[in-house]
Amino acid sequence: MYVESKKGKTRELWSFHGGLHLPDHKEVSLHSPLQSVTLPKRLVVPLQQHIGVTAQACVKPGERVLKGQLIADSAAPVTAPLHAPTSGSVIEIVEHAIPHPSGLSGHCIVIEPDGEDSWVELPPPISDYRQESADTLRQRIRESGIVGMGGATFPSAIKLNPGKPIKTLIINGAECEPYITCDDRLMRDQAAKVMDGARILQHLLQSEVCLIAIEDNKPEAILAMFDELRQEENIEVVRIPTVYPSGGEKQLIHILTGQEVPTSGLPAQIGTICHNVATTAAIADAVLQGRPLVSRLVTVTGEGIKNPGNYEVPIGMLASDLIEQAGGYQNNPQQLILGGPMMGFDLSTDRVPITKGSNCILCPTAEEAPRPEPAQACIRCGRCADVCPAHLLPQQMYWHSRAKDLEKVQDYNLFDCIECGCCSHVCPSHIPLVHYFRYAKAESWALEQERRESEHAKQRHDFRIARLERLEAERKARLRKKKENLKAKPAAKKPPTKDDKESKQAAIQAAMKRAAEKKAKQSQTPKNTENLTAAQQAQIEAVDERRKTATKVRENHSEPPA
Structure with a gap:
């Protein structure tokens, strides 16, 4: 199969096994333009929003933060930092319900916005990114907390370091699941940003070609991306057939290249890397403006929503607040689904925050999505x-x-x-x-x-x-050596020689001479003994008497035996 791509150029496409043609229901949320939301009273930012090690909070309750300020990070190789989605005060760091199929809670930083939405001082933009090294760009992407926003949430900086030459860079704009339209709206309204991100990624990976794949049920997005192409670039916008799940990474790679990703393998093994359009736009913001990932586009749709549409939502906004700004519930929706009807999962409560990987809140009615029959x-x-x-x-x-x-x-x-x-x-x-x-x-x-x-x-x-x-072997070795030393016979003593006797006699004579000199000094008449009082004289006589007594004792003990 051949399709037109870029400006009149044709490209061969392949088809994958299986798949379905499903009613897309995308018009429900596309009838209104992209909307911004009003900041709620509280933002709840989960510390785990990515595949890898959970980030650790680096702020404390009571601390004031600015929009874009780092609030959580980790030194682990596979992780992603978090940034404040707006300015305000950190209220608490507590366990809170998070969007997960298990319905369990997780550690979250709760921020109370101050309404000013003041930005922290951002790192300088890298306008001339073609003059920067790949390591510099990857570091900027890592510091900006960017993860796969198509749902995988794998840290993008790691994915952009494949360690192998990349021939084909694929930007995934297929958005094949029913109801979800946030990527479609992004390409319509911010095509230039998506294209800038694609150029940055192509430079970083040094890929030979960049293919932007969009399903043919998105004609407005295809035209918007066509308009941003430059003739000299090796970037193509490729219109692919609408078949679910053509947006799956391995399926999309096969459609565009005809290659199969090995079982339990990675696309990089066949020289290909795939990124979602929302991730690509976030990378453009990080590199060209220095802005970290603090918000994302979310589709709020289903017959259970009064005003379905696409909204730019700060990370950490509760689904309940988002639904309220979309007009609230109607028609008694029977489900609340995070994601699409095929790969999404039911939420037990709407008091869960929007995260980096949240692309859709779906509220179908019983008529729209009947409960499955018993198996x-x-x-x-x-x-x-x-x-x-x-x-x-x-x-x-x-x-x-x-x-x-x-x-x-x-x-x-x-x-x-x-x-x-x-x-x-x-x-x-x-x-x-x-x-x-x-x-x-x-x-x-x-x-x-x-x-x-x-x-x-x-x-x-x-x-x-x-x-x-x-240690036991070393201890036994020491004991064995000690026993061997004890068993060894001591060396025989040598008989004393004439020189030894003379040396001993000389030492004795020297000692006797020193003793005589000491005794002579003690027998000398002390000075300043004239004109003494009777009391002083008595003290001197007592001392002399004790000295004589001590001398006699020593002499008696030093006499040789008879």
Whole structure:
């Protein structure tokens, strides 16, 4: 298949296995322009908004912060810093509900905006980025806290250091899931920013070509991106067919290049890197303006929302506040979904904050998204395998996941599953296949972590045993050497020579001479003994008497025996 790209240029496209043609429902949120929100009373910024080590707060309750100020970071290699989404005061750092399928809470920094929205002093813009090294640009991207904003939330600076030559840079503007339109709106309204980000990434990676892929159900976005192209650039805007999930990283790479990413491998292994358009725009802000990632575009949609649309939302704004600014609820929505209807997950409460990876709040009604029917027995129809874009066997994976045979399910390439939901969507028995696969993945990761911890503990135990054995061997060696020294015969004493006798006699004579001199000094008449009083004379006589007595005692003890 060939399609027109750039300005009259044609490019060959490939198709991936399976996929679905779904009603997109995108017009619901595209009828109104991009809107800004009013700052709420509180912003709740989770410390874990990325894949990797959780950031640690570097502010304290009561501290005033400015917009863009660093509020959390970590020295770990895989992490991403966080910045204040507006100016205000840090109220507390507490456990708060976060957007996660588990419904659990996490540590969050709570900020009370002051309404001024004052920026901190930002780092200088890197206008002439082509003169800067890749390390400098990566450091700026890392310090700006940019992660994959298509949902993966992997730190972008690490992804931009592949360690291998990159031939093809792909900017993912497919946005294939129904209802979600924030990337479409971004490309329509901020095409220049997206294109600047693509140029920065192409320079950083030194890629031969940059392909901006957009599904053909977004004609306005395609035209807007076409208008930003320069004739001399090796950047192409490629219109691709609308098939779900064409926005999946591996599927999009195959569509554009015909190459397959290896099982459990990375796109960099085949010379390709893929970034979302929102991530690309955030990189442009970081490099050209010095602005960290403090807000993002979010689609608020569904028949349960009064005024659906796309909003620029500060990180940390609660979904409840965002929905309120979108007119609030209507028509009694039966679900609150973070993300799209295929890959999103239900939220148990709307009191969860918007994070860097939150692209959509979906509130469908019962008529719009009926509850799934009760699961029935698998009839082995094979429809799940027909639509699987990863070319897996969901039926077999389901059986082994259900039996908790984790080793067997991994033999069927469990971790190649992108959890797109195509298999669950077409299953006539209404089996929630993706739920089983997510369970199997979680259990496999837990077992692997347990195995690693067990191996680490075993290594520590073996090291301790080896150390104790070495110390015991050294102790026994010292005892053995000591015994050997004790058993050795002492050397025979030499008989005294004539010189030895003369030396001893000379020492004795010298000692006697010193004693005589000392005695003579003691017998000398003391000075200043004239004109003494009777009391003084009595004291002197007493001292002389004690001295004579002591001398006699010494002489008696020094006499040789008879």
